Amino acid sequence: MSTPTLKRTPLFDAHVAAGAKLVAFTGWEMPVQYTEGIRAEHEAVRDRAGVFDVSHMGEVQCSGPDAEAFLQHVLSNDVARMAIGGAQYSMLCNHDGGLLDDLFTYRLAADRFLTVTNAANHDSDVAWMREQAAGHDVQVEDVAGAYAMLAVQGPRAREIVEQIADSPLPARMQAARRIILGREALVCGTGYTGEDGVELLLAPADAPAVWEELLRRGVVPCGLAARDTLRLEVCYPLYGNDLSPDRNPIEADLGWACKEDTAFIGSEAVRRAREEGTAEKLVAFKMTGPGIARQGNPVAGGGEVTSGTMSPSLGIGIGMAYVPAERATVGQDLEIDVRGKLRSAVVAAKPLYTKETDG
Amino acid sequence: MAEASYPDELLYHPEHDWARIDDGVATLGITWFAQDALGEVVFFDPPEVGSSVSAGEAYAEVESVKAVSDVVAPLSGEIVEVNTALADAPEAINEDPYGDGWMVRVKLADPAEADALMDRDAYMGTL
Numbered sequence: 001m002s003t004p005t006l007k008r009t010p011l012f013d014a015h016v017a018a019g020a021k022l023v024a025f026t027g028w029e030m031p032v033q034y035t036e037g038i039r040a041e042h043e044a045v046r047d048r049a050g051v052f053d054v055s056h057m058g059e060v061q062c063s064g065p066d067a068e069a070f071l072q073h074v075l076s077n078d079v080a081r082m083a084i085g086g087a088q089y090s091m092l093c094n095h096d097g098g099l100l101d102d103l104f105t106y107r108l109a110a111d112r113f114l115t116v117t118n119a120a121n122h123d124s125d126v127a128w129m130r131e132q133a134a135g136h137d138v139q140v141e142d143v144a145g146a147y148a149m150l151a152v153q154g155p156r157a158r159e160i161v162e163q164i165a166d167s168p169l170p171a172r173m174q175a176a177r178r179i180i181l182g183r184e185a186l187v188c189g190t191g192y193t194g195e196d197g198v199e200l201l202l203a204p205a206d207a208p209a210v211w212e213e214l215l216r217r218g219v220v221p222c223g224l225a226a227r228d229t230l231r232l233e234v235c236y237p238l239y240g241n242d243l244s245p246d247r248n249p250i251e252a253d254l255g256w257a258c259k260e261d262t263a264f265i266g267s268e269a270v271r272r273a274r275e276e277g278t279a280e281k282l283v284a285f286k287m288t289g290p291g292i293a294r295q296g297n298p299v300a301g302g303g304e305v306t307s308g309t310m311s312p313s314l315g316i317g318i319g320m321a322y323v324p325a326e327r328a329t330v331g332q333d334l335e336i337d338v339r340g341k342l343r344s345a346v347v348a349a350k351p352l353y354t355k356e357t358d359g
Numbered sequence: 360m361a362e363a364s365y366p367d368e369l370l371y372h373p374e375h376d377w378a379r380i381d382d383g384v385a386t387l388g389i390t391w392f393a394q395d396a397l398g399e400v401v402f403f404d405p406p407e408v409g410s411s412v413s414a415g416e417a418y419a420e421v422e423s424v425k426a427v428s429d430v431v432a433p434l435s436g437e438i439v440e441v442n443t444a445l446a447d448a449p450e451a452i453n454e455d456p457y458g459d460g461w462m463v464r465v466k467l468a469d470p471a472e473a474d475a476l477m478d479r480d481a482y483m484g485t486l
Contacts, residue, residue, distance in 0.1 A: 037398055225425050228425075339420070
């Protein structure tokens with residue numbers, strides 16, 4: 001059996017130096033955690049500031065006179081409503097409304113957009129978008145190699161990045177060019193942790209210096225494991241776990257990011273699902289007794305856990321699962337088959353963790 | 360988590376379990392190496408008192424934030440006690456794997472099985 005060659009981000013040496021445990025993740029050799037452990041990293045992001053290397057994620061640039069019309073055609077949200085310097089979350093759907101990816105898009109100019117893809121879907125997203133571009137005056141460029149990406153997250157993240165920026169950072173859901181530590185960066189007020197913070201898109205060669213400077217200023221390096229516990233506490237879906245081509249945005253509870261009137265690819269199926277309802281719905285749950293449900297555990301009475309972990313902030317097992325629509329109501333008791341033992345859980349409101357009540 | 364340690368008075372199984380035998384009863388747990396590989400333990404699912412365990416087979420589950428693992432019995436016998444304190448403080452498995460982090464006590468079915476286990480130096484040679 002041959003071992004596939006794993007790709008490395010420009011920060012690979014920095015991860016090794018910081019004592020990271022490295023794992024294979026969608027073809028990349030990525031840090032899953034550093035020396036202090038998942039809980040310490042998780043708490044650093046909830047209480048102070050942490051930084052994630054998310055350079056494995058891909059980028060696609062769409063430019064040209066039809067760029068807006070083209071993205072309106074392939075993305076589920078209303079792209080025309082995005083101002084220059086704005087950010088928007090949307091789905092990429094197939095013709096049946098099945099989920100191909102979930103994406104953030106930034107409008108860099110009237111006729112130029114940058115879309116961030118999930119690493120595992122990047123190549124197929126680019127191929128799909130190019131296929132749909134026929135008849136549009138748009139250039140669809142795979143620019144994944146042009147960027148490293150750092151997510152700096154936590155209540156102090158913005159203030160620390162601002163100390164090394166040439167001017168104040170863009171607000172939440174805004175993106176702008178800034179000089180960070182003397183280097184060109186696209187700074188985006190987005191993230192995947194439920195905390196305030198920014199994501200920095202940098203030239204690969206510039207990323208290590210910025211990473212080192214953030215660590216020097218007390219930002220804690222955080223791995224994929226903490227990224228997963230943080231996102232799950234605030235119920236952000238993870239493509240490959242909670243989202244797949246077999247699910248549409250309505251059953252995934254992402255109808256808010258779909259504007260069927262824009263007639264995007266898959267919009268008819270999404271409209272039908274919204275009007276008629278779906279057999280199953282993606283819900284959040286909390287364990288009410290011992291045990292921690294994990295991805296793939298069946299739910300008694302139908303459905304399946306798509307993400308599950310121990311919540312460091314709440315101190316209980318949490319997760320998300322597709323369950324029959326009639327049982328997808330907050331307060332519904334569930335029994336989950338955790339490796340042959342039925343464990344008790346309850347459907348809970350999203351997000352599972354909020355600053356106001358728990359912070 | 361403290362520094363790596365492997366007490367001299369224990370017997371070791373290649374699946375990173377230890378046994379402390381006293382008058383036909385063995386106290387079992389996982390080694391420093393095992394708890395370090397797991398990361399922060401958040402849940403210990405014990406067997407029932409009175410159930411039997413077989414050497415080389417799983418008798419319990421230990422769960423960290425990111426994964427669940429089976430705990431393998433180094434010796435065969437009947438469970439006579441489980442460490443109920445781990446229900447509320449599973450982190451003891453990380454903090455004190457040979458002390459407060461013990462998992463079960465087993466009345467040995469065949470004390471001669473202990474001859475197949477490794478001493479400290481032999482186990483450390485496998486790491």
